[in-house]
Amino acid sequence: MSVIRNAWRLAAGSAAILLALAMPASAQTEAKPQYGGTLEIGTVYVTLSALSFDPADWNWKLNHDTGNYLEQLFAADLSKSKKNGGKHPFYADAYLPSDAIRGELAESWEWKKDPLRVEIRLRKGIMFPDKPGVMQSRELTAEDVVFSYNRLAKSPKAQAGYFSYVDKVEATDRHTVVFTFNSFHAEWDYRFGWGYYSPIYPKEMADAGATNWKNGNGTGPFMLTDFVQGNSNTYSKNPIYWDKEKIGGAEYKLPFVDKVVYRTIKDEATFLTALRTGKLDILETIRWSAVDELKKSAPQLQWSKWLNMxxxxxxxxxxxxxxxxxxxxxxxxxxxxxxxxxxxxxxxxxxxxxxxxxxxxxxxxxxxxxxxxxxxxxxxxxxxxxxxxxxxxxxxxxxxxxxxxxxxxxxxxxxxxxxxxxxxxxxxxxxxxxxxxxxxxxxxxxxxxxxxxxxxxxxxxxxxxxxxxxxxxxxxxxxxxxxxxxxxxxxxxxxxxxxxxxxxxxxxxxxxxxxxxxxxxxxxxYIFTAWWPWVKNYAGELRAGAVRPGPIYARIWVDQELKKKMGH
The missing domain is CATH 3.10.105.10 (Dipeptide-binding Protein; Domain 3)
Known part of the structure; x- marks a missing residue:
C-alpha cells in the first residue's frame, strides 16, 4: 500500500496512475497498444558503446547494436514468455530452449538425409527498406542468406573451426536455402541461425562499406538513423516492417514506438540518476546495492531480478x-x-x-x-x-x-x-x-x-x-x-x-x-532491471537470441498519457 500511496502523492491524485501501478502485468498486456513515442534504454551493456557494425568482424556485441535492423533465420518465440503465460523469462545471453525458438526470416525448415542437410524456406514478401546511397527497396531472397553466410565464413577474422560442420550453403530457389552438413553439430541452429554472428543482410550493404553505420540496412523493425560513439545509438521505425503481434485477439503491425535510443553511460551514478529522473524508461542492469535507494526515491518503478548470465x-x-x-x-x-x-x-x-x-x-x-x-x-x-x-x-x-x-x-x-x-x-x-x-x-x-x-x-x-x-x-x-x-x-x-x-x-x-x-x-x-509503469507489454525480458533485444523492443509500447501525468 505504501507504494500506491506514494504514487498517488507524486501523481497529484491521478486514479489512472493508481490503476496502472496496481494492475498485474498480464492485465496490462491486454490493454490496447499505442503507437508513437521514444523508448530510452540503458541496456545490459549501458557502459559499452558499439564495437562494430560489420558482421564480418566477428564481434560478440554486434547483435546487440545491429539486432534492431538486422534479422536472423530464427529468434526467440516471445509468445512463450512468462509475461504471456509461458515458462521462459528470456534473460539468457545466448540460450534458447528448443521449445522456445521460432522462425524469424525462416518460415519453416526440414531435415533431410543422404546427405545430412536442413532445407529452410524463407518468408515471402519481406522487404529491405530503401537506403539512399546504398540500395533501393527490394525483397529478401535466399541469395542474401548465402551471401551473408559466405562473407562471414570467409572473413579473415572468422573463428577457426566455427563452421567446420558445414559442407556448403546454397540457394535452391528464390526462397529456399539449403545448409548441407558433413556431420551433425549440436549448435547447428545457434551458429548460423540465431547466434552471435548470424544476421542476414544485403550485398549492397557490404559493397557500400559495412563498417560504416550509415550504410547499415536490414529487414528488422527499426533502422539505425544515428550513432554517436560513447553516447547513443538511435533506431527509427521501419515503416515497411513485415511482422505483427497478436494482443487481446487482434493483430497489430510492429513496431509500436517511433524510436528506440540506447544511451551509453559509463558512470554508474549517472545512469542510476537518469533512471530515477525518468530520462531512461528502462535500465536493464542495476547492482543490488543501488536497489533499496531506487525503490525509496522512485517507488513507481517496476522490477525484475535475474542471475547474471x-x-x-x-x-x-x-x-x-x-x-x-x-x-x-x-x-x-x-x-x-x-x-x-x-x-x-x-x-x-x-x-x-x-x-x-x-x-x-x-x-x-x-x-x-x-x-x-x-x-x-x-x-x-x-x-x-x-x-x-x-x-x-x-x-x-x-x-x-x-x-x-x-x-x-x-x-x-x-x-x-x-x-x-x-x-x-x-x-x-x-x-x-x-x-x-x-x-x-x-x-x-x-x-x-x-x-x-x-x-x-x-x-x-x-x-x-x-x-x-x-x-x-x-x-x-x-x-x-x-x-x-x-x-x-x-x-x-x-x-x-x-x-x-x-x-x-x-x-x-x-x-x-x-x-x-x-x-x-x-x-x-544477481542483477536487477527496472522500468517505469508507462513501459507496456514488457516484464524485464532481455534477449531474444544471442545478446539481441530487437524483437523485444519492437513489442513494447509507451503509454504517453500516463508518462505525461507522472510528470515526465
Missing part, C-alpha cells in the same frame, strides 16, 4: 609459472573467502556456484552439492591449506603477478581490492592494471593478456560455455587452457545428437574443468 572469475594463465602447477591454482581458490563475498560484498544477492553452467539450463546444470568433494573444496575458505599447497609447489613465500581488470565494470573495480586482500593473506600479491574495454578485450583475443585476468564471460549456452573457454586456442580462453583429451571430449559433445547423452558428457566435462581450477571461481551476482 556471465560468469565471474579470475583467469590464471596456465602457460606461465607458477600457474602451470595445479597446486598453486587450487591454493588461490582456497585463499578467497567466496562465502563471505556472497554475504558481504553482494549482500546475499549472488550464487556461490553458477558457472560454467547456469541454473537456468535445467538438467545441464549440477549444483555444488552434487559435485565431487575435490570441487566442493574449491569453494571452501581454507587459507592454511592454501599456504601448505603453495609451499608444496615451491613458492612458500608467495609471489607477485599482474591482474588486468576492465574499467567498464563497476562491480569488478570494487571487487579486485577485496581479492587482493584475500590473496595477500597467503603471501600472494597482485599488481592491478585497469584498462578501457577495447584494450582489455584485445589483450585476451590476441592472447597477450596478463597472468591474471578478471572478467565476466557469457555463459552463452551449455555447449558453447565449455568450448569457448577451454578448447585449445579458442578466442575466449584467457587461461590458455590446452588439453588434447578435453578437446576430444568437447568434439564428442558436439557430435552427440541424443540430448540425454549430451547432458551427461557436459556434466562430466564441467566437473573435470572446475576441478582443475584454471580460474579462481567467483560467485555469480
Amino acid at each position: 556471465s560468469g565471474t572469475f579470475l583467469a590464471m594463465r596456465v602457460d606461465t609459472k607458477p600457474f602451470d602447477d595445479i597446486r598453486v591454482r587450487r591454493a588461490l581458490n582456497l585463499a578467497v573467502n567466496k562465502q563471505e563475498i556472497v554475504k558481504e560484498f553482494y549482500g546475499g544477492n549472488a550464487e556461490l556456484f553458477a558457472y560454467p553452467q547456469h541454473p537456468d539450463y535445467g538438467g545441464y546444470f549440477e549444483p555444488l552439492s552434487a559435485m565431487p568433494d575435490s570441487v566442493k573444496e574449491l569453494f571452501t575458505y581454507n587459507p592454511e591449506k592454501a599456504k601448505k599447497l603453495l609451499a608444496e609447489a615451491g613458492v612458500p613465500k608467495g609471489f607477485t603477478f599482474k591482474v588486468q581488470v576492465c574499467s567498464c565494470s563497476p562491480d569488478h573495480i570494487d571487487l579486485i581490492p577485496l581479492l587482493a586482500a584475500y590473496l595477500e593473506q597467503v603471501g600472494v600479491k597482485i599488481e592491478i592494471q585497469t584498462m578501457e574495454y577495447g584494450a582489455f578485450l584485445s589483450a585476451m583475443t590476441t592472447k597477450t593478456n596478463a597472468a591474471g585476468y578478471l572478467m565476466n564471460n557469457g555463459h552463452t549456452n551449455p555447449t558453447r560455455s565449455l568450448h569457448k573457454s577451454f578448447f585449445t586456442k579458442e578466442v575466449w580462453n584467457p587461461s590458455q587452457w590446452s588439453d588434447p583429451k578435453l578437446d576430444a571430449k568437447l568434439d564428442e559433445m558436439y557430435r552427440t545428437s541424443d540430448e540425454e547423452k549430451r547432458v551427461e558428457i557436459i556434466r562430466d566435462i564441467t566437473r573435470e574443468i572446475v576441478d582443475k581450477a584454471p580460474y579462481i571461481w567467483l560467485p555469480t551476482p
